[in-house]
Amino acid sequence: MDFDDEAELEAAHEAPARSAPPGGDFALFLQKLRIQTFLSLGLLPNPVTGEKRCQLDHAEALLDDLGMLREKTEGNLSPREEQLFSAILEELQTQLEQQRQRVANSSSARR
Numbered sequence: 001m002d003f004d005d006e007a008e009l010e011a012a013h014e015a016p017a018r019s020a021p022p023g024g025d026f027a028l029f030l031q032k033l034r035i036q037t038f039l040s041l042g043l044l045p046n047p048v049t050g051e052k053r054c055q056l057d058h059a060e061a062l063l064d065d066l067g068m069l070r071e072k073t074e075g076n077l078s079p080r081e082e083q084l085f086s087a088i089l090e091e092l093q094t095q096l097e098q099q100r101q102r103v104a105n106s107s108s109a110r111r
Contacts, residue, residue: 026081030088037062037092041099056103059096066092 023029038044040062042054066089077085 026077027084030081030084033062033066034088034092037066038095041095043095043099054099054103056096056099059092059099063089063092063096 035044037059039046040055040058042052045052070085070089073085
């Protein structure tokens, strides 16, 4: 980003921190991905529409991304982060399997 003068640079640094959503915390990042996966699984209502909608392909993609992230961060996480990551992955994989079963059961019930 180019700044024409020092005043613009100072103004950019003086922007209130509260205007930006929180970030930079790995545990918070994992929780955000967890919530996105719950939304994709239809376990939480969409905050905009209020509706629950199961999108297994989205949830599977998020779990794939989490698996890739797990590989890429191996050996670089604190014990607390490792424990949280493992717990979230296990929980989401279980929820995905349960939703797959529900979808399969409802599909076979409609036949």
